Amino acid sequence: MTTYPHLLAPLDLGFTTLKNRVLMGSMHTGLEETKDWNRVAEFYAERARGGVALMVTGGMAPNREGGVFPGAAGLFNDDDIANHKVVTDRVHDAGGKIAMQILHAGRYAYGPECVSASAIKSPISPFPPKELDEDGIEKQIADIATAAARAQEAGYDGVEVMGSEGYFLNQFLVTHTNKREDRWGGSYENRMRLPIEVVKRVRKAVGDDFIVIYRLSMIDLIPGGSTWEEVVLLAKEIEKAGATIINTGIGWHEARIPTIATSVPRRAFTWVTKKLMGEVSIPVITSNRINTPEVGEEVLADGCADMVSMARPFLADPNFVAKAAAGKGAQIAPCIACNQACLDHTFSGKISSCLVNPQACYETELTIGPAAEVKTIAVVGAGPAGLSTALTATGRGHKVTLIDRAAEIGGQLNMAKQVPGKEEFWGLVDWYRAMLDDSDIEVKLNTEASADDLAGFDEVIIATGVMPRDPQIDGQDGPNVVGYRDLLQGKATAGDTVVIIGAGGIGFDVAEYLVTDDSPTENLEEWLEEWGVTDPEDHRGGLAPEGPQPEKPVRQVTLLQRKSEKLGKRLGKTTGWIHRAALKLKNVQMVGGVNYERIDAEGLHVSDGEARENPRVLKADTIVLCAGQVSERSLADALIEKGVTPHVIGGADVAAELDAKRAIDQGTRLAATL
Structure with a gap:
């Protein structure tokens, strides 16, 4: 009997059967825009081989004005159809099924040709949209239907019509963006006319035996969003129009509520989808922050959906699916929802990848095969850089010894996992431990390696990480001063009023650690209250009228930086605003452009700017040093003195904000070449 009977059960759609209840949801990776169709095909085929029932591509534009940015990929001509057929053929050869998402961005399109229901500019784009007239609306409908027909011709098993996240069809649904007074605006019957007509025309274009998924916004999380009654009415009409499946969308892109970041509780919105169960007779898919087979199984067993995305x-x-089916769930590399290599890349115009798995989207470039010559390799440092190197090298057949002075693996990850909202890092360390246990790597913990100890190895990799930078502030050795490492490792405590020196990623993490008692990420009800989310059946759009109601901060914290720029400016592109907003909700004071003059029993003495104006004391029980890091290179330098040239990676190479993404990528790529 399978451990996941609901997750791995087939789903009969009538004209075709999905082999399990797992959908790989749509992600815009940027691969299609490379026009390297072998690379695109291999990305999807690799996941088809991994056992997922159905995949949905990144959003393909139905026309130029609907593309998320100028030059966005779509199916515009016969050449596009031929290129996409490379992908679908490869997926089918791998035993998988794939649907193409048709995404019309509407006013979210980052270009001057964007169109929408009304000429209301989006807060996340500088381009005001053109209000469509009757002929313009007909063109969009026809283009979407044509895109579906082309997808079918290209060999796709279905299409997903993107109707959520605040994109084009969603923009017609709510008065927030639809101010029309014709038959496409005004009453809800009129406002929902466009998505219904689109699904009807798509179904007509592709016939009966073709999967048509409609991505429906279950909870908009914006002012003036849909009521639950409207959501249910639309779902029923979409079913009548010919949809095979309804997929779930949560929140508009402009919503000021996090929906997929790591601080969002697992399965945080499955309760919304559960409300739709029984209202329609076609399968319903739930999504957002489902990242383990256990969570997926639980969601389905609880009756929240027919399928998980x-x-x-x-x-x-x-x-993911193949490992779950084989009873190897502990060996599934976990998504920690950090956004660093996926969404941050997407919104920066880069190819997406994954912090945990640098091969993602680089399957044809970063190839990892058996080593031509087996070597003995010493890896010093069991943080993310060293772990990725050791596991990749041993997977290629090398004989690896992993050495670390600490009593446990993980390095800086063990501090990150102590921060409220970063609980997923526990799972990442657990995964590394499971992978080491299943490998032939010799692990030596509580071991201080010397240059002499490393003699005789064919290759030596130094991944010894970083040390805190010395800010050289007069009085920093006082009893009221602690370092961030001692604090996060539980070796030091903080008083009721705290000043943090340094507002990089670590400074923000420490601030969150100090103001939070019980992490809301571990308590869904508390998290919903903190961000002001409520049942859309009670309040339109799912926004609580009283707004966010966070728990009272357990300490009074001030966060400082020397730079005069906005604090948190260099945090993640798609998550920085969440960190700033969360600390603002906890009344954390953020001050930039300060000079650290001295520390005494009163607190931290500071001044402003180059002229050192406005000298004052910030009274504090505790001052925390988070003033950056420097590379720990002492062992590397000792080896070089002995004539040994080691490979230096991770923080030991570049001490930049504890960058696990760079460390894991660097370690993996090095090991692939040894």
Whole structure:
């Protein structure tokens, strides 16, 4: 009997059967825009081989004005159809099924040709949209239907019509963006006319035996969003119009509520989808922050949906389903929802990948095969850089010894996992431990390696990480001063009022650690209250009228930096605003452009700017040093003195904000070449 009977059960759609209840949700990776169709095909085929029932591509534009940015990929001509057929053929050869998402961005399109229901500019784009007239609306409908027909001709098993996240069809549904007074605006019957007509025309274009998924916004999380009654009415009409499946969308892109970041509780919105169960007779898919087979099984067993959608977990591990089916759930590389290599890349115009799995989207470039010559390799440092190197090298057949002075693996990850909202890092360390246990790597913990100890190895990799930078502030050795490492490792405590020196990623993490008692990420009800989310059946759009109601901060914290720029400016592109907003909700004071003059029993003495104006004292029980890091290179330098040239990676190479993404990528790529 399978451990996951609901998750791995087939789903009969009548004209075709899905082999399990797992959908790989749509992700815009940027691969299609490379026009390297072999690369695109291999990305999807790798996940098809991993056992997922159905995949949905990144959003393909139905026309130029609907593309998320100028030059966005779509199916516009016969050449596009031929290129996409390379992908679908490869997926089918791998035993998989794939649907193409048709995404019309509407006013979210980052270009001057964007169109929408009304000429209301989006807060996340500088381009005001053109209000469509009757002929313009007909063109969009026809283009979407044509895109579906082309997808069918290209060999796709279905299409997903993107009707959520605040994109084009969603923009017609709510008065927030639809101010029309014709038959496409005004009453809800009129406002929902467009998505219904689109699904009807798509179904007519592709016939009966073709999967048509409609991605429906279950909870908009914006002012003036849909009521639950409207959501249910639309779902029923979409079913009548010919949809095979309804997929779930949560929140508009402009919503000021996090929906998929690591601080969002697992399965945080499955309760919304559960409300739709029984209202329609076609299958319903739930999504957002489902990242383990256990969570997926629980969601289905609880009756929240007929199927679960996971997107980024298939970047982290393309073999997610196959490992679950084989009883190897502990070996599934976990998506930690960090956004660093996926969404941050997407919104920066880069190819997406994964912090945990640098091969994601680089399957044809970063190839990892058996070593031509087996070597003995010493890896010093069991943080993310050293772990990725050791596991990749041993997977290629090398004989690896992993050495670390600490009593446990994980390095800086063990501090990250102590931060409220970063609980997923516990799972990442657990995964590394499971992978080491299943490998032939010799692990030596509590061991201080010397240059002499490393003699005789064919290759030596130094991944010794970083040390805190010395800020050289007069009085920093006082009893009221602690370092961030001692604090996060539980070796030091903080008083009721705290000043943090340094507002990089670590400074923000420490601030969150100090103001939070019980992490809301571990308590869904508390998290919903903190961010002001409520049942859309009670309040339109799912926004609580009283707004966010966070728990009272357990300490008074001030966060400082020397730079005069906005604090948190260099945090993640798609998550920085969440960290800033969360600390603002906890009344954390953020001050930039300060000079650290001295520390005494009163607190921290500071001044402003180059002229050192406005000298004052910030009274504090505790001052925490988070003033950056420097590379720990002492062992590397000792080896070089002995004539040994080691490979230096991770923080030991570049001490930049504890960058696990760079460390894991660097370690993996090095090991692939040894």
